[in-house]
Amino acid sequence: MTDFKNLSESQLRTMIEKAESVLKDKEVNKRKETLAKIKELAASIGVTVEINEGGKKNARRFARVPIKYRHPEQPNLTWTGRGMTPKWMKELLNRGHDRREFEV
Numbered sequence: 001m002t003d004f005k006n007l008s009e010s011q012l013r014t015m016i017e018k019a020e021s022v023l024k025d026k027e028v029n030k031r032k033e034t035l036a037k038i039k040e041l042a043a044s045i046g047v048t049v050e051i052n053e054g055g056k057k058n059a060r061r062f063a064r065v066p067i068k069y070r071h072p073e074q075p076n077l078t079w080t081g082r083g084m085t086p087k088w089m090k091e092l093l094n095r096g097h098d099r100r101e102f103e104v
Helices: 009-044 089-094
Strands: none
Touching: none
């Protein structure tokens, strides 16, 4: 086994890069072998298998909803107008205020 303490930083980086490359190759080969076994087993019982090779899932990205309402005395309290009405808005409405007073 190599004594890593005696190696320079560049030698260590090179070893790490090579190790990562070898590891990735082994993982790819193992995956290919496993998929081949699955297809072979499926064919042996007369079943066809379609394997999705994966890749990135398309994550839905939502646009940030703009703020519609802001508390008059505490500007950090905001509401987009969606979902449940926040407590601070309910309290102000119960005091007789109109929702339009707090529009941004």
